Amino acid sequence: MVVGFLFALLACLDLFTTGIVYASTASQAYTPQAGPCPANFTLVRQAGDPATGQGLSPQEQSYIDARRSEVLPGAFRQYLDNVILTGIPLPYYVYSILGDFNTSALPTIAIAVSGGGYRAAMFGAGVMNAFDGRNESAAEAGTGGLLQATSYMAGLSGGSWLVYSLAQANFPTIEELVLGPPNPEITGYGGWTTSLGTLTLDPSANGTLNYEYMNQTTAAITGKYDAGYPVSIVDILAQTLGRHFLNGTTAANFFDNSTLHGAGVMYSDLVDVPTFSAHEQPFTIVVADGWSKYPYGPDGGEALGSVVPPSNVIYEFNAYEMGSYDPQLSAFAPMTYLGTTNASVCVTGFEQASFVMASSSDYNAMFNSSPAAINATAGQWISLVNNSLPQPGVQLDVALWPNPFQGRGNxxxxxxxxxxxxxxxxxxxxxxxxxxxxxxxxxNVDVLIAVDVNAEVNNYATGDSFTQSGTRAALFPGIYSFPPIPASNATFVAQNLTLHPTFFGCGTPETPLIVYIANGGPPKGQVAVTNASTDTYTESLIQGILAQTFDMTTQGFPADPTAARDPEWAACLACAIADRERERLGIARQGVCETCMARYCWS
Known part of the structure; x- marks a missing residue:
């Protein structure tokens, strides 16, 4: 048991008085550095007036523009070729929009992958696999190539593990992403090491290895602590996530204390990844919630609840900056200099990629100090940090970031x-x-593919989280555009909307058209696999999840209720992808697009 090793650790070994320091190189790599700010440094970019218009950073805009001109024309034509090979005739306007050399007419597609730990990362990977043009089965199904034609991808919690891992590993195939490439010693990437746990202090059956593992993960954050920055259990979580989702760790060296295990990998390092530099991968965003201490309790100790009000700021991280378009803030700080709070002393090395992923996946329902949780994993992690690195008055169950936005906001x-x-x-x-x-x-997102892997009933999604997104968007009318959706998950369940792809916003051209794909239940005739809830995955289970997710993503919504698959699904999806530009051109839906949209659109 973890708690036994923890007591042994605290009773028998004081890492900081005996001089025995494990993972010292990782500690150095994880420690932020301070120095003079560069000339003409600007700490905060105002994102514009929410009421009159907000703007992207120049770097993001440049990336999207370059991807649109250099990559998307070929990607959309390849995707369109795969759709055509399914044999379903398309209206002329779909051929024109998706195969046009006029890059301004090409749709802007985004993929959003929900939270849900390893289960969400696995399911989201399966959906992307079904959209990946390098997957022969996806190409034959007519969905392959859509991933290459996507402009953005975002994740939170387990979804963040997927999207950032995919981006930093140089955008490999999904199977290589999850299981690792055949030559990890060359690529530096070893896959997700799925046989070892992500949210535990005892990932091995070997007690000695677990003892070493706790020493390593704790020692790796001591440099940050000694430099005067507060640390929390999220820093411990970062060390575990780095071992699974960042370059540098394989199953063979997982417990090697001479390896950095992702320490020193910065989120902004994405700009140097070859496929990012060539604009060949979607622009990646990781999402986290702001946690206000009020009304949850005074400074110090840990949070007393697990619910963040929907009005709290939602933050996003990308390769260039971190901040929020929420009207309360509408400001961003440069990613490279996160940790900086003034324009004279600049901090680098705070924006560790593992810490960003951990910040997005610090689900407070688990990580809190309530009596019921103190003997659970989170309580043991809190005790480990609190006893090893005492910080009176510091909240230990949240990710702590120096605030660059002091004095900002409306x-x-x-x-x-x-x-x-x-x-x-x-x-x-x-x-x-x-x-x-x-x-x-x-x-200007035209099509938003929402991958819902929330575990609301029996580890399946029921649409509840999706409805919460609509409720939250309604708090800021005129700022966020959200299409009509059911008011409650009861409608999702009653209408089986989580059991097949569903389109939302077909009649609201001012909003993105949402293609909703949920982990709502297995396809007809199949045994449930994708609702597996475990912290470790065998290769056979991974292959089963990827295969079943592929079926769920490509099955469509058959007009014949007795059929398992819709032979028109690839064409119907292409109709949705082209629909916003069709609307802008003033063309009426025609042919298969007219019947498809009638079948797939929720009204």
Missing amino acids: GSFTEVNETLLSLVDGGTDGQGLPLQPFLVKAR
Whole structure:
């Protein structure tokens, strides 16, 4: 048991008085550095007036523009070729829009993958696999190539593990992403090491290895602590996630204390990844929630609840900056210099990629100090940090980021006077789907593929998180555009909307058209696999999940209720992809697109 090793650790070994320090190189790599700010440094970019229009950063806009001109024309034509090979005739306008050399007419597509730990990461990977043009089965199904034609991808919690891992590993095939490439010693990437746990201090059956593992993960954050920065159990979580989702770790060296295990990998390092530099991968965004200490309790100790009000700020991280388009803030800080709070002393090395993923997946329902949780994993992690690295008055179950936005906001920014931002799991406000970045009007998203892997009933999604996103968007009318959806998950369940792909927003051209794909239940005739809830995965289980997710993503919604698959699904999806540009051109839906949209659109 973890608790036994923990007591042994605290009773028999004081890492900081005996001079025995494990993972010292990782500790150095994980420690932020301070120095003079560069000339003409600007700490905060105002994102514009929410009422009159917000703007993207110049770097993001440049990336999207370059991807649109250099990559998307060929990607859309390849995708269209795969759709055509399914044999379903398309209206002329679909051929024109998706195969046109006029890049301004090409749709802007985004994929959002929900939280749900390893289960969400696995299911989201399966959906992307069904959209990947490098997957022969996906190409034959007519869905392959859509991933290559996508402009954005976002994740929170387990979804963040997927999207950032995929981006930093140089956009490999999904099977290589999850299981690892055949030559990890060359690529530096070893896969997700799925046979070892992500949210535990005892990933091995070997007690000695677990003892070493606790020493390593704790020692790796001591440099940050010694440099005067507060640390929490989210820093411990970062060490575990780095071993699974970042370059540098394989199953063979997982417990090697001479390996960095992702320490020193910065989120902004994405800009140097070859497929990112060539604009060949979607622009990646990770989402986290702001946690206000009020009304949850005074500074110090841990949070007393697990619910974040929907009005709290939602933060997003990308390769260039971190901040929020929420009207309370509408500001961003440069990613490279996160940890900086003024324009004279600049901090680098705080934006560890593992810490960003951990901030997005610190689900407070687990990580809290209530009596019921103190003997669970989170309580043991809190005890480990609290006893090893005492920090009176520091909240230990949130991600602690120096606040670059002090004195900013429009008066409703609740952290305006806080020295630290407290961030938690992006789904703690009830929105397990990271849709908000793609409701920002400046991104001009035409089609939003929402991958819902929330575990609402029997580890299946029932649409509840999706409805929460609609409720939250309604708090800011005129700022976020959200299509009509059912008012409650009862409608989702009654109409089986989680059991097949469903389109939302078919009649609201001012909003993104949402293609909703949920882990709502197995396909007809199949045994449930994708609702598996475990912290470790065998290769056979992984292959089973990827195969079943492929079927769920490509089955469509057959007109014949007795059929298992819709032979028109690839064409119907292409109709949805082209629909917003069709609307802008003033063309009526025709042919298969007219019947498809009538069948797939929720009304």
